Amino acid sequence: MTAFRPECPICQGTRIRRIFYLECGKIDRSRLYSKVRLNVCSRCGHGFNGITPREIRALNMYYCRDYARENLCLPKKMAPSLGKKGSYVFQNYDRALSILLPYLNFQSKILDVGCGTGNLIHYLVRKGYDQAVGVDMSAIYVDEAQKKGVPVRRGKAEELPFDNQMFDAVIMEQVLEHVINPARAFKEARRVLKNNGILFVGVPDAARYGDIRFFDFYWLLIREHIQHFDIHHLNALAGYGGFELLQNQRNEHVLLNGKMSMPNLSAIYRSGRCCGLSRLVCKNDLAFRFEKYLAHESGCLSQKREKIKKLEKSGRPVCVWGIGREFLYLYESAGLKNCKITALIDANFHKQKFSKINGMPVAPPSILRTADEDSVLLITATAYVEDIKRAIRNYDFNGKIMTL
Ligand SMILES: [Zn+2]
Known part of the structure; x- marks a missing residue:
């Protein structure tokens, strides 16, 4: 079997440089790929994900x-x-x-x-x-x-x-x-x-x-x-x-x-x-911008890793609310999977019905009523932090609430 060689989707160039790789995690049985491989074409400078035919x-x-x-x-x-x-x-x-x-x-x-x-x-x-x-x-x-x-x-x-x-x-x-x-x-x-x-x-x-x-x-x-x-x-x-x-x-x-x-x-x-593709001129500009962006975000990831490491060391049970992109990234790339996770919570009915992470099902927010006193609730749905904080009041949760 020959190795998969990505080709530029714009100029069909085959000199491709991978500038970044990230594990994004995966909901069990999801068909969405879990690894981001960010490529830049050496010929035309286009940026794209190197996903395999499979x-x-x-x-x-x-x-x-x-x-x-x-x-x-x-x-x-x-x-x-x-x-x-x-x-x-x-x-x-x-x-x-x-x-x-x-x-x-x-x-x-x-x-x-x-x-x-x-x-x-x-x-x-x-x-x-x-x-x-x-x-x-x-x-x-x-x-x-x-x-x-x-x-x-x-x-x-x-x-x-x-x-x-x-x-x-x-x-x-x-x-x-x-x-x-x-x-x-x-x-x-x-x-x-x-x-x-x-x-x-x-x-x-x-x-x-x-x-x-x-x-x-x-x-x-x-x-x-x-x-x-x-x-x-x-x-x-x-x-x-x-x-x-x-x-x-x-x-x-x-x-x-x-x-x-x-x-x-x-x-x-x-x-x-x-007309032809010869007008492509910006060979390095986009790659340069990508690298600057990636360096900044990598710094933020390091900070999150430290906070999560502390949470892991505390040994406290962790409930996580928001089983989406941010959660999957934290779980896989920032060490969240090493914590003592006792509940995965999401308000999306489809996720409650079908989504599992390493075999653990996604529960409705009402599961918070049964959480241990010393639990930490980590809110990972960044856009909905305020809505979730308001909703928590309905569930008599007395543990610590945490965001990253
Ligand atoms: Zn190209």
């Missing part, structure tokens, strides 16, 4: 099953939905559409790629753009969207289930960073767009990962993000796919119920002629 297959299964189910099982308060005006989902739509809408009219045929349950389409229709349809790879999301009456088909960005030149506009908002072959996704968008059609793209801005801090390595802990674009690579790839840049914007994408924001790039392109 991990790619598992990731596709993860999207089709776990991802949709988990998102649909969030407690109502935390679930991203259209909800009330002013919700963080609206903020993101307003920001994206303020850039896009000047290029549309009410007759525009619009395709939302990676549309999930069709919230953005619903939003567009309410604004009067009723010729909007969607595509998503998860049958669970497609079913959910169809129940709401949103016209959605099942398919992938790299293989759109539509005829040539059907649309006036294609939206790929927070999609391309998830895609294994983004060059192919641009070509597909080009194919289904009419001449002079408009493509809207929104992706995390990898050049600014260090500018908005939330939790150590957070932008890498979102392991669904395979590609780490900066503005230069995004534009070069669009040019290669047959698009001409009309407008670029650096902004922020609101996440986690409005508790935090992610550095983001939005771009508007017009379909035109393909």
Whole structure:
């Protein structure tokens, strides 16, 4: 068997430098890969995760099953939905559409790629753009969207289930960073767009990962993000796919119920002629920024390791609330798995039903009522610390509450 050699998803270069490796931990039976291997292409400078073909297959299964189910099982308060005006989902739509809408009219045929349950389409229709349809790879999301009456088909960005030149506009908002072959996704968008059609793209801005801090390595802990674009690579790839840049914007994408924001790039392109990839010029800039970011985050990891070491030495029983990305990272990379963990708590019903860590099931918060007097409750869901502290009052928990 030959060893797997990663190839640059943008320029197909094979001289790849691995600049970082991180164990992120894994929920038992989860199909989401547990190791981040951050690569930079020596030829074009693009940053991407070096996931193996086997991990790619598992990731596709993860999207089709776990991802949709988990998102649909969030407690109502935390679930991203259209909800009330002013919700963080609206903020993101307003920001994206303020850039896009000047290029549309009410007759525009619009395709939302990676549309999930069709919230953005619903939003567009309410604004009067009723010729909007969607595509998503998860049958669970497609079913959910169809129940709401949103016209959605099942398919992938790299293989759109539509005829040539059907649309006036294609939206790929927070999609391309998830895609294994983004060059192919641009070509597909080009194919289904009419001449002079408009493509809207929104992706995390990898050049600014260090500018908005939330939790150590957070932008890498979102392991669904395979590609780490900066503005230069995004534009070069669009040019290669047959698009001409009309407008670029650096902004922020609101996440986690409005508790935090992610550095983001939005771009508007017009379909035109393909050009070569020779315009790629930024060989070292992104790698340099990555290394600076990684050095800072590594310092934060060391501090957390020390705190967790003390907790381990105390021998006190530890309940952990928030079985998500931060927990898995702390468990695997900061030594939390060496502590005397007596309960894993999460309010997500899907996790309570299906998730186990090393055989230990995830319990509802009410398990706190049975916690020992000398227990420590470690809150690992960083965005929800205040909500969790309030909720703890319902469970007569008298132990120590700790955050990192
Ligand atoms: Zn490359």
